[in-house]
Amino acid sequence: MKIALFGYGKMGKMIESLALARNHEIVAKIDIDTVDIPYNEIDIAIDFSTPEAAFQNITECFKNNIPVISGTTGWLSNYEEAIAICDKNNGAFIYASNFSLGVNLFFELNQKLAKMMQGVSGYRTSIEEIHHTQKLDAPSGTAITLAEGILDNSAYKTWKLDGEKEQELSIHSIREGQVPGTHTIAYKSEVDSIEIKHTAHNREGFALGAIIAAEWLVGKTGVYSMKDVLNL
Template identity: 65%
Template sequence: MKIALLGYGKMGQTIERLAKDRGHEIVYTIKEKIKNYDLSKVDVAIDFSVPDAAFENITTCFEQNIPVISGTTGWLERYDEAVASCKENDGAFIYASNFSLGVNLFFELNKKLAEMMSSFPEYAIGIEEIHHTQKLDAPSGTAITLAEQIMENTDRKGWRLNRAEEGEIPIMAKRIENVPGTHVVSYKSPIDTLKIEHIAHSRDGFALGAIIAAEWIQNKKGVFSMKDVLF
């Protein structure tokens, strides 16, 4: 499999290392926008770029018939446009706020717990996420996904960074050196507290999940999720 890496920060470099270990070839490591690149020899693009470049990178790939795996966050106000471009160009696309197998299991657990807790309004719901200081966006895409899942299964109507109004979910975002990613969902009452937590020990889990998604999407058309890949 011939891969174009869109974005070549720490995640891109980790993907490069693991992809080579799995026998794949990195054709490009692209730090800027990709309009001027010939992608004809590329089998798949893996996008961990920056929010300002992500949409153009993704849609350019669709126009050149290149499947896209994207983990860039902070651009999702244009996600529906990207989906429309994928369909218009008969492309293939997977976006995930987190590609880690463990996190995707955590997502399923989060949905089930929210459904169970919906009958107990005395519990206040909160989310905390901790990442390295180089992370550009806050809250993390993973934390937003967790909040959206809770909203779908409870009476909560929205989320807010670092504080919340009545009926909203507060997401506390912390930035600490050398933390790959920690997410905690808590339910607190005057009597007790329930918590579920995912702690990443390195970037390898995120990177490997993106590579597995890239392998899976070969010869497919449509818009998919990591749930399609893993379950």
């Protein structure tokens, strides 16, 4: 594949390294100061840019018949508009808050546990996420996806950072050191606790998942998720 990288920070550089090792070609590295983008040379775009740039990056690709993989968080207030532009241009798109294959399996486990806990009273549910100090958004997109999986399968009405009300699912965000990402779901009662946890040891899993998603998406049209990629 001929890949364009939108965003050339730590994640973009890691995607480049892994993509080259899988015999793909990087034909463009688009960062904040990039002016000319060679759309006619691109097979697929992988966007790990910024919340401010993501919507334009993604929709310009759709208008130029380029499928897009996006892992940028913080821009989802414009998600439905982006999907409409994708559909209008018969495009192809996968957005994920986290492309790690392990995290996407964790998403499924989280939903199944939430369903199992529906019929059990006395437990308070919470989410804790820990990331490096350079991460700009809080809570993480991964934590929000986990929260949505619980909301769909419980009596909680909404999630909130450090929420305390009975119907608020509390998310606690910690920023420390160089932590790639740790997410813990806890169900606590007066008598015991149940926890499931995903710990990323490095960013390579996120980058590899994005490349695998790109390999899967090329040649398709429509809007998909990592559940489609992994056949979950």
